Amino acid sequence: MLIRMKSTILGVLGSFVTVILMYHILKLSTHQVYTRYLDSTEITNYTLLESLFSVQSYHNRIEPESQSIHSTPTFKELEEYDLDKLKSTFMIPIPSNISTTFIIQYNSYSLATLQLDFLLRQTMPPTVIYIVCSKKESHAINNLIQEKETEFHINNVIQPIVTTKNDKSFWFSGVQQYDIQTDFVVLLDNNQILPGKKYIEFIIRLLHTKTFEDAIVGTENNNCQQTNKAHYVKLIQDVWVLRREWFLALLLTSSSSNDVSLDLYQSLQIPSILIPSDDILTGNAFRKVNKTDCINSSFASNEDGSVVFYLENQSSPVLEELMCQFVAPYQIVHLITNSVQTNLPACASQKVLLKHHFISSRKEFDVIINQVKAQVVIYQESNGKILHDISAYDTTTFIKLPALEHYSDVGWLTTLPIETLKHWNTPSVKLIITTSGSKKSPQVKRIFNSIKNANYLGDQVDISILMDEKSDGLTKKFVDNLQWNIGDKQIRHRISGVHPMQIFAEAWYPSSDHEYAVMLDDRVELSKSFYIWIKYNLLKYRYSRTTNKQMFGISLYSPRIIDTDPSGRLLFLPPNTTTTITTGDQSPYLMQVPCSSGALYFPQHWREFHDYITARITDQATVKRGSGNKHLFKDSLLTVSKTNRWINSWRKYFDEMVYMRGYVMLYPSIHTSYSTLYINLNKKQKVLYSSVEKLYNVPLSQSLPTSLPDLTDLPVLDLHGKPTDTDTLINRGIKLQRKFSACNPKNNTNTFDASDMICPFNQLIQIPIEESIESVPIKSVNLYI
Numbered sequence: 001m002l003i004r005m006k007s008t009i010l011g012v013l014g015s016f017v018t019v020i021l022m023y024h025i026l027k028l029s030t031h032q033v034y035t036r037y038l039d040s041t042e043i044t045n046y047t048l049l050e051s052l053f054s055v056q057s058y059h060n061r062i063e064p065e066s067q068s069i070h071s072t073p074t075f076k077e078l079e080e081y082d083l084d085k086l087k088s089t090f091m092i093p094i095p096s097n098i099s100t101t102f103i104i105q106y107n108s109y110s111l112a113t114l115q116l117d118f119l120l121r122q123t124m125p126p127t128v129i130y131i132v133c134s135k136k137e138s139h140a141i142n143n144l145i146q147e148k149e150t151e152f153h154i155n156n157v158i159q160p161i162v163t164t165k166n167d168k169s170f171w172f173s174g175v176q177q178y179d180i181q182t183d184f185v186v187l188l189d190n191n192q193i194l195p196g197k198k199y200i201e202f203i204i205r206l207l208h209t210k211t212f213e214d215a216i217v218g219t220e221n222n223n224c225q226q227t228n229k230a231h232y233v234k235l236i237q238d239v240w241v242l243r244r245e246w247f248l249a250l251l252l253t254s255s256s257s258n259d260v261s262l263d264l265y266q267s268l269q270i271p272s273i274l275i276p277s278d279d280i281l282t283g284n285a286f287r288k289v290n291k292t293d294c295i296n297s298s299f300a301s302n303e304d305g306s307v308v309f310y311l312e313n314q315s316s317p318v319l320e321e322l323m324c325q326f327v328a329p330y331q332i333v334h335l336i337t338n339s340v341q342t343n344l345p346a347c348a349s350q351k352v353l354l355k356h357h358f359i360s361s362r363k364e365f366d367v368i369i370n371q372v373k374a375q376v377v378i379y380q381e382s383n384g385k386i387l388h389d390i391s392a393y394d395t396t397t398f399i400k401l402p403a404l405e406h407y408s409d410v411g412w413l414t415t416l417p418i419e420t421l422k423h424w425n426t427p428s429v430k431l432i433i434t435t436s437g438s439k440k441s442p443q444v445k446r447i448f449n450s451i452k453n454a455n456y457l458g459d460q461v462d463i464s465i466l467m468d469e470k471s472d473g474l475t476k477k478f479v480d481n482l483q484w485n486i487g488d489k490q491i492r493h494r495i496s497g498v499h500p501m502q503i504f505a506e507a508w509y510p511s512s513d514h515e516y517a518v519m520l521d522d523r524v525e526l527s528k529s530f531y532i533w534i535k536y537n538l539l540k541y542r543y544s545r546t547t548n549k550q551m552f553g554i555s556l557y558s559p560r561i562i563d564t565d566p567s568g569r570l571l572f573l574p575p576n577t578t579t580t581i582t583t584g585d586q587s588p589y590l591m592q593v594p595c596s597s598g599a600l601y602f603p604q605h606w607r608e609f610h611d612y613i614t615a616r617i618t619d620q621a622t623v624k625r626g627s628g629n630k631h632l633f634k635d636s637l638l639t640v641s642k643t644n645r646w647i648n649s650w651r652k653y654f655d656e657m658v659y660m661r662g663y664v665m666l667y668p669s670i671h672t673s674y675s676t677l678y679i680n681l682n683k684k685q686k687v688l689y690s691s692v693e694k695l696y697n698v699p700l701s702q703s704l705p706t707s708l709p710d711l712t713d714l715p716v717l718d719l720h721g722k723p724t725d726t727d728t729l730i731n732r733g734i735k736l737q738r739k740f741s742a743c744n745p746k747n748n749t750n751t752f753d754a755s756d757m758i759c760p761f762n763q764l765i766q767i768p769i770e771e772s773i774e775s776v777p778i779k780s781v782n783l784y785i
Contacts (some may be wrong), residue, residue, distance in 0.1 A: 012068055072271055081211070081230040081519065083276040089205040098204060099127040103161075103172045106133040106188050107358070108342075109140055114472055116144070118194045121150050124201035128183050129158045130175055138162050165170040167676040170260075176251055185247040187240045190356065192344075192505055195239060196282040203283075206275070216240060216270055217278040220284050233274040235261035239283045244598040246270065256402035306333045306372040307418065308334040310365075310379040311342055319380060320345035323354065337366060338386060344486045359421075362386050363388070369396060376421045378413075381458060398424045399679050400458045409455060412536050415707045418543075423543035426514050429534065429600065431463045431521045432507045436500075441474035443522045444676065448482055450526040458537060464486040466507055469494045501650045504596075505613060510603030517601055517688060518556075523678050524598045527700040530556050534600050537588075539664060540708050542602075549750040550709050551590065552605035552663045556598035558673035560695045564593060564641045564655070564719045571695075572721050574670050586669035587709050591717040592729060594665055595655050597696075598675030602751040605663065611754035613653040620647075637740055641719055655719065660737040660745075660757055662730035664716060690749050 053351040070594065102119055106112055112131070119126055133141050138160050145158045163174035172187060184204060196202075199219075206212040218236035240260045242250070246268065250260065253267045264270045273316075277283065309315075309323050325344050326333050335344065336357045344356055359366050365386055369377070378399045379387060390398045399421070404410060431451065435444050451463070459628065465479050471493065479491060494503075520526075528534075537554045541547065562572045574589065620635070638644045638659055643651045657663070668674060677696045718724045718732075734745045743759035 017563055018646075026363055032501040044291065053695065075231065076233070077211065078230045078273065079182065081275070081685060082228055083278065083281075085201075086230070086275055086280075088204065089202075089209060092205065092208070093206050094205055096185070098124065100124065100184045100186055100200065100204075101180055102126040102129040102186045103111075103175055104129065104131055104188045106131050106137050106141060107190055107192075107356070108344075109144065110191075110193060110425050111344075112141070112144060115188070115194060116148050116158070118197075120148065120154070120157075121197060122195070122197045122200050122623060124204060126186070126200075130161050130172075130178070131158065132161045132163055133557055134164070135162050146357070148616055153432075154423075154452045170250070173251060180244060180247065183244055185244060186708065187242065187247075191239050193238045193284045194354070196277070196280045198280050199239075199277075199283055200241065202281045207241065207243070212273065214270065216242070216264060216272045216273070217275060218283050219281070220273055221274050228276050230273055230275045233272050235259055236272045236274065262733075283724060297393075306332060306334055306374050306376075307421075308336060308369065308374045308377045310336045310377055312338055312379075312386070313342070315342070315345065316380070316404060318407050319401070319411065321407050322378070322410055322413065325411065331370075334368070335372070336368055338543040344706075361385070369393070372510065375418050376424075397424055398738055399424045402455075402458045408706070409532055411455070411706060412704060412708075414537055419537050420544045423539060425459075426543060427535075427538050428512075428515045429459070429461055429531070429538075430508065430515065430517045431461060431520065432466070432517050433463070433522070434466045434468070434503055434507060434523045435475055435479075436468050438470045438472045439470060440522055441478060445478055446525055447520065447522050448478065450528075452482075454526060454528050454531050456486055456531050459531075459535070460487045461531070462490070464490045464508070465492070466503065467491070469497055499648060501648055504650050508601075508606070509610065510606055515603055517597075517606070518598070519601060520598055520675075523680070525676050525678065525700070526556065527674040527706055529597070529700055529702050532704055533668065533674045536704065536708065538600075541666065541711060544712055545739040548726075549663075550661070550663050550668055550730075551602070552658065553594065553599050553665045555595035555665050555667045556582065556600075556673070556675035557595050557677065558668050558670055558698060559595070559597075560698060562593075562721045564643060566640065566642050566644075567643070574715075574717065574721060587713070588666055588705075589715040589717060589723065590664035590726075591667055592658055592662075592664050592719040594658065596651070596665070597677040599665065608655055608661075608752040608754045609657055612657045612757060614648065615754070615758040616656075628676050638736070657754070657757065659719065659738070662726060662733045664726070664729070666714070668701070669705075672705075673698045674701060676700055721726050725731045747750065 036150075055486055104112070104115060104119075106290075116129070118251065119129060129140050131145075141160045145160070149159060163173045163180075186200060203217050205377050206217050216236050218237040218239060218241070221236060242260075242264075246264060248266055250264060253263055261272045261543070264574060265272070307326055309319070309326075311319075315323070323333060323335065332355055334355045334357060334547060336359055338359055344354060355372075359365050359368065362385075368374075374396050376397050378402065380401050382589050387398070398770045399413075401410060433451075434449065439469050463484050465482075467475065467479065476493075484487065504519070507519065516534075516538070533556065541551060561569050563569050635647075636644060638652075638656050641655055641659070643649065643655045646652045676698050679693060679696050715723065716725050716728060716729070737745050737757060741759045743756040746753060746756045
């Protein structure tokens with residue numbers, strides 16, 4: 001019992017001695033008596049903290065319970081302080097010998113130069129300015145100091161502080177080596193903070209009043225809590241004007257939040273008060289100029305999260321422009337760099353909210369990504385180690401872009417919402433190329449050269465090459481030597497001839513609902529921008545909130561001829577497809593015709609096509625022509641299309657399916673094409689049909705649309721290229737299906753199940769028998785369900 005009492009007494013005495021020592025240390029280091037200091041180990045009064053931050057009616061507010069803490073004003077008292085009343089403090093006399101120490105971070109030479117100009121022109125100029133920098137930056141800062149000393153006729157006012165990065169302390173902790181003797185210490189978080197001309201004097205005058213003497217007062221806060229009245233906030237940002245004893249106590253603490261306001265509240269229970277301001281009295285004129293003094297509160301709880309750009313070195317002009325344009329209303333763009341030499345982009349738009357973060361390790365990168373709730377991180381290819389492994393991020397999408405020459409290649413990213421950009425890495429695109437016949441090496445070389453020269457935006461793209469049995473040695477050699485470093489390369493070679501329909505249909509079968517195939521052959525040549533066109537449309541129409549399950553693919557080719565009219569091929573004269581998009585250009589359109597001159601096909605529709613064509617081909621093979629036996633399905637089905645006669649073409653069966661389903665393919669505008677077709681004509685035919693050749697060999701487009709219309713604004717054309725709408729196409733398909741299949745259509749379910757299109761009708765089968773036969777032979781039939 002006595003031992004326990006002795007331990008308790010010793011513990012109490014130890015705590016008492018600690019408090020007394022801390023008190024005398026601070027008392028000896030200041031000329032101003034400060035008797036309200038609390039030991040930093042005390043438990044924070046979180047009830048008071050929450051009451052200060054809450055915006056409740058006055059009769060429900062929680063008043064401070066403890067009288068031992070600072071005597072802070074109430075909400076009602078603060079509300080009396082509008083800008084005019086705050087300005088009245090300039091009429092109250094204060095000591096004329098007030099001294100101040102400014103501590104700033106060095107980010108770039110140009111920004112530091114501008115910031116020093118603002119600080120040295122304050123109505124209450126600094127006594128001393130410390131610039132915190134790295135050893136590498138010290139030479140540039142010494143030159144800057146000499147320049148400013150000459151310009152402002154000062155001496156030994158500006159001094160560099162060379163420090164090393166320490167994750168566990170404040171960035172200004174290196175100032176401990178100096179004996180701070182000034183009355184106030186002013187901290188500026190980065191070189192973009194430009195205080196108004198009277199700001200420092202304004203805040204110091206407020207700190208000499210009874211109302212504000214025990215609070216951190218400022219004009220900068222990122223939660224849109226700024227009003228015409230003074231009020232409590234959770235934290236003040238950008239610039240902090242601190243009493244000397246507050247700053248010394250801050251240096252003794254181990255930063256838990258790395259935020260001056262929060263750490264001072266936790267250690268000394270000093271609250272933060274946000275006050276109204278004007279251009280002269282603002283804490284950061286940079287925000288005022290860029291209209292970023294307040295970020296809409298909807299951003300703080302923005303479900304979409306943030307967009308982050310990461311740079312390891314200086315950015316390219318294209319990426320800088322993308323940063324500046326990558327801002328939706330009330331949305332911040334964060335820039336993370338690992339080099340202090342990186343300059344912020346000179347944004348043309350004054351509405352850009354660009355928050356810059358400097359890091360030196362992967363750990364710091366992770367902290368920022370979590371703090372800003374990053375949904376998308378955009379970065380360029382590099383050899384850096386910070387992003388060498390991004391597999392650990394489950395909720396953040398990383399978009400790796402290659403070195404870019406043209407902004408138009410990526411400018412369209414700014415038109416997509418964050419929820420769509422999060423699917424950047426979801427679709428997997430495969431290139432399927434078939435070669436046919438001998439002596440085709442020139443055209444094989446042509447298509448592969450266009451494939452190699454295309455821009456794939458840093459994506460992984462697999463390639464599969466199917467050579468037929470007649471491929472010559474030059475073709476094989478060219479295919480074997482093809483270097484493909486952005487994905488897997490597969491080569492297949494046939495040993496015997498098969499029908500082209502089989503080659504096309506069996507060239508690909510999707511392994512997932514996010515695997516897509518671009519079907520190509522050696523007659524085609526591609527634009528450098530063909531993949532970007534595909535990527536943009538996939539994200540826009542397949543991975544946005546509004547999708548169209550009737551769309552089965554994306555064409556690269558812009559046809560000039562329609563081949564579905566029963567009377568023969570006709571010139572394609574599409575109606576006016578100009579939409580109201582900002583460019584006023586011709587719009588892409590939807591048409592009920594598959595493209596065989598370069599197109600991307602969707603996985604669900606391709607599986608459905610496989611099921612459908614399997615049943616149709618099996619029926620054709622089972623019942624031989626001329627046998628007199630009936631087919632389970634009508635051979636002549638889509639009589640309104642010329643492809644109905646192409647009994648050995650995949651188009652016959654694909655056209656049947658898309659007609660019954662009301663499916664459509666997306667085509668580029670009539671004057672835009674990302675693939676072109678070369679038809680094989682001999683010299684005599686080329687002379688006779690030169691104009692015909694131009695109808696197939698259309699010019700390749702390298703430019704991309706700046707924006708795409710919404711799904712509901714896309715024009716819809718039928719299989720003959722005539723204007724219509726989706727509902728009409730679906731109703732036409734239902735009517736045809738009822739004549740062809742015994743099952744009810746499943747168009748409303750969109751299950752991509754072909755079974756309802758291949759249900760045979762009941763048939764009465766007559767079997768001649770002799771009277772002497774006692775039993776009737778069984779007739780077997782195949783049913784496709």
